Amino acid sequence: TIILLILLTKGSVWSQISQDERMQWWREARFGMFIHWGLYAIPAGEWKGQYDEKKIGEWIMHTYKIPYTEYSSLAKQFNPTKFDVKAFVKTAKDAGMKYITITTKHHDGFALFKSKVNNYNVVDATPYRRDIIKALADECHLQDIKVCFYYSQAQDWAEPNGWGNNWDNFPKENDRNHQQYIDDKVKPQLTELLSNYGEVGMIWFDTPLSITKEQADDLKALVRKLQPKCIISGRLGGGVEPDYQSTSDNTVPPTTVAGDWEVPATLNNTWGFKKYDATWKSADGVTRLLFDIASKGGNYLLNVGPTADGVIPEASVKILKQVGEWMKINAEAIYESKASPYYVEFPWGNITQKPGKLYAGIFNWPSEDFYLEGLKTKVKKMYLLADKSKKPVQFEAQYDAPTNHHVLKIKLPKEAPDKVLSVLVM
Ligand code: FHN
Known part of the structure; x- marks a missing residue:
């Protein structure tokens, strides 16, 4: 009876964690690193001689309607031998970033972690055979920076019952059993992510498409059950309240916005690496944007897209270094700060x-x-x-x-x- 009572009390203490407690580290952080990394880093924006400056790199399978069987064979080439997890974390920390959000599975359906429920993953399907998410999570815990997991809960172009792949030999979207896909892949993989990698700062859901309220409620309940402290990002879907709002990509509101919100943003014109995209933002512009977003009450989640070798592009590292130099002197104006008491932008x-x-x-x-x-x-x-x-x-x-x-x-x-x-x- 005593043991049962202790367990019950412990359980209720955990589930009673308040929203303010859950959000505290995130509100103080203000600046995080987004990492978009997957098989798409191999074609790096070019497919059989075709390329498009306007398209984003991680969407290449969709852009060129590459059949799953063909796209998935990229896994046999995925061998990022230059991946140095310490260097990744150092780049983020030196820039003054307080959390790292990595694509554990993007819309292409390929997982950067070992999954027992689906072998289309970095350990089972590539010559690299190492769990990248494990390496990153361990290093983040070691270096005391929050690790967060992006997970594409609706779009999955590898799954006949997932959303979004309309070019393969899959059933028509209306004939798909989306629930089956959620039950067979999404929930078991989220369970793996929230069970095998220690404390997870956040699950960053993305592009919910026609996910239902019941499905979104179910995913939220799963996250809450497995890690009550874990934050649920803005794009859960189904009209279900997330823990904070995401703005549209690369969109900064013109004035102060109440509540918790975050701007996901790129450093050039893509999230996943594209070998010919050199439209880099300036470090000065990024620094000013960081200040501007903080002054309106938001967080800035700034993306890097590593190469297939496993390296963060030099241009990105250079920009982040410069931002970090500014942060060394000025970070106290950013961390733990709140929005301006003026609801306007000044010319200065x-x-x-x-x-x-x-x-x-x-x-x-x-x-x-x-x-x-x-x-x-x-x-x-x-x-x-x-x-x-x-x-x-x-x-x-x-x-x-x-x-x-x-x-x-x-x-x-x-x-x-x-x-x-x-x-x-x-
Ligand atoms: O379709 C994705 C895109 O590839 C990228 O991951 C961004 C990041 O915010 N989210 C979606 C588009 O909004």
Whole structure:
């Protein structure tokens, strides 16, 4: 009886974890790495001489209507011998990222983990034979960064009962038994992912298509049962409430948005590696976007697409390094920050806040005096994070009683201490 009581109490304690407790690490993190990696890294955007600059690399099977039997034989070539898990995690950490979300199974249906229920996976179907998800999860736990799993719950182009493959010799979409696919593959694989890899920060569901409310409820219940602390990302489907919202890909809202949300974004124009896509964003742009998203109350999930050899493209590493340099000095304006108290974007930048502090991120350095209007709270002091001496910045608080108008007149140095984005702490 005593043992039973202990078990029951323990169970109820776990299931009673509050939403705030579940979301805490994620709210504090603000910046994460997305990894899109799979068999599509082999064709890398080109199929039998055809390529398309506008298409995304991980969709190549769909783009060229490659039959499953042909596409799946890519597995025999998948041998990422240059994969260095320590280097992956280091790249994320050096950039200041606090979580890594990797595609454990994308729409093509191929799993980057050992699955007992489906042998279309990296261990059973490739010469590499090693569980990439295990390697990454272990390293993340070791280096104390959250590991999260992307899982395509609806689209599965390898499965006759999955959604989305309309070119193979599969039953017509309406004749498919989607439930069968969920029961035979999705639920057992999610169970594996949530049982064999230690603590999982989040399941990142994607493109739910016509998944029903019952199916979504069922998946949510499974995640909650296996790992109550695990977050469920925005695209679960079926109208079922996730733990936070995802914006559309590469879409940053124009103003502050209440609640928990995340912007999934690419560094060029693809998620999965494409050998000819050199449309890289600038490191400065990425840094400013990070600040902008944080100032509106969101997280930034920034993608890298490793090559078939197992390497994060050099251009991505270079950008992330530069962002990391900026983070070394300015991260306190990002981590654990909350949205700006102003619901507007300023021509000079934007603001994040923490109890007792405002952080003005200025990328358009003013040539004359800098004014901030509307702040009623008394400001005690100001300084710039990029100024090592933390010399106080002079300012004058002006108040016009008849119009009840508060203005701070701030004497910034002539030159921006950080050309990318200087943070003024108030
Ligand atoms: O179809 C996918 C796409 O390949 C990629 O994984 C993105 C990431 O947010 N999600 C879907 C499109 O929104």
